[in-house]
Amino acid sequence: MTDTQTAGAPSTGTAASGPAGGKKDEKQERIASLWSDAWRDLRSNPIFLIGAFLVFCMLVLSAVPGWFTSGTPFAANACTLQNSLKPPTGENWFGFDVQGCDIYTRTIWAARNSVIVGVVTTTLVLTVGGALGLLAGWLGGIMDSILSRITEIFFAIPLLLGGMLIMSGREGNAWTVSAVLATLGWPQIFRIMRSSVLQHKNNDYVVAARALGASTVRITLRHILPNAIAPVIVVGAISLGVYIGAEAALSYLGIGVQPPEISWGLMISDAKDRFLQAPHVLLFPAAALSITVLAFIMVGDAVRDALDPKLR
């Protein structure tokens, strides 16, 4: 890694900032850490740019769906049975579902639940798995053994089976689904964090920091964590998309988000019986789901490439 950096970074720095270059430019050009290198990589990566644009759209869409559609799916007059299964028209771009609800409006509004599940689950998983992994890796010994065994118990539960078990008899909404996915998903981050910490904690600079009198907390947070966190971020970014897909899967099976809440998984589930008769009812939410998952995975994948020097 350092080889590529030493070879690449300073030369670009000196090339870009000649004697004519302003002092501020020079300073910005010179700094080339793992992260700033990654950022430079990402800025010129079309996969990242497309993915990031789509992710940005999704975030805006879920934050303020009112900007994109005048109706709301929860209004009393939102659905009229007369419109049942009507195909797309110039006025109603996505057509109507079996209840006569506008699919465009529902698809837009359903983004919110997906994004909530993705973001909340990833945050929970990163915090819980990351903190425990850091603890286990740093403390080692008996604490590591105990935490690792507990993790393995959770790791052994299949996602869908575990989801069904936990969700049965509970109110299904974005928050409970997030809780379920986080409960079953944190062991993955725990393992990555733990192994990453183990890999870095015996590095010379950790010994050096100890020799210079840094406290344990300081060494862990300032010296080990910033070095160990890269793979965790990558997996976190990729799994954000995966969690959105998992939410749709749970909702499709009827154990995720429950009506009257709306979700792409639910919409697909409702539409599947009349697919030949009215394919648009299924295709639009399915396309929205695919694009969202794809966007997050593209971003995650690009971040992985940028942070993994072997792929440069």
Place this chain on the structure above:
Amino acid sequence: MTSIDKTTNVPAPRAASEGTPLLEVRDLHVEFHTRDGVAKAVNGVSYSVDAGETLAVLGESGSGKSVTAQAIMGILDMPPGKIPSGEILFQGQDLLKLPADEYRKIRGSKIAMIFQDALSSLNPVHTVGAQLGEMFRVHRGMSKKDSLAKAVELMDRVKIPAAKARVGDYPHQFSGGMRQRIMIAMAMALEPDLIIADEPTTALDVTVQAQVMDLLAELQREMNMGLILITHDLGVVADVADKIAVMYGGRIVETAPVHEIYKRPAHPYTRGLLDSIPRLDLKGQELYAIKGLPPNLLNIPSGCAFNPRCPKAQDVCRTDVPVLHRVTEQDGTELPGRGSACHFWKEQIHG
């Protein structure tokens, strides 16, 4: 930079100057408990360093020189490491009996260490300015801005060109020699009383080695610090050190003032080391090498640890562990500071 209070740079008065050495290691034992058994890395090492003095610790890999240094710094991994007995007296105070937190405060501020590989000893994700400044933030509670100004000052002091512009650079952007200078700057930051340099020039090329050693010696003189220089490079030692301790198999086998040892070694192992230095006048001849391998620390030979490799080994060497004899002239006049852990030191030095 002028705004920085210069008075803080004046070396603090050395506390223990009356009689007690700055650092005294007494009969230190270190062992590592591994799956294969107990590896005895250090078996009764004693040495001392005064303020302003340089002690060179010489020895092969695995002779226990670095482990002794780590024990002094208190950075041995325990477990598997263990210090069953011994004392490390720093300014008269036994470090091994200190509570962990007080020991930590001494590290970095009173005793500092320079490591062999500067690139891997500097954290790749922080700028050198942040890492130099960390010393001041940890030990002096300085603000980020003040500590950065201090970092620039330090970099100037170790003669890094354009220090102000480079303070925001990352370790990998510096050359090997410059990185080692940064390591030295970090160790010097709080003007410690004692510096332990663990093979500070091994990873550098020969021209840079000399520069770095000169810098180290200069700063040491300026601040009147004690220096323990761990090395296996006899050439480096001759220029800088005041006295030498040669280690083998976790013991000190010979101690001497620096120039005496080159003239008249009093231990066959030291003799072997000196003979294995390439010499210009012996060009074309086969280079001498000490036969055999360093002892397995899990199973140190009985008697003198060097006996399987020693060309002069007798029966007594295989049974009795030699103590560190005081070395005297043939007529019995004492040679100050000299000692040899060889049953036949007389024959070695005078024979």
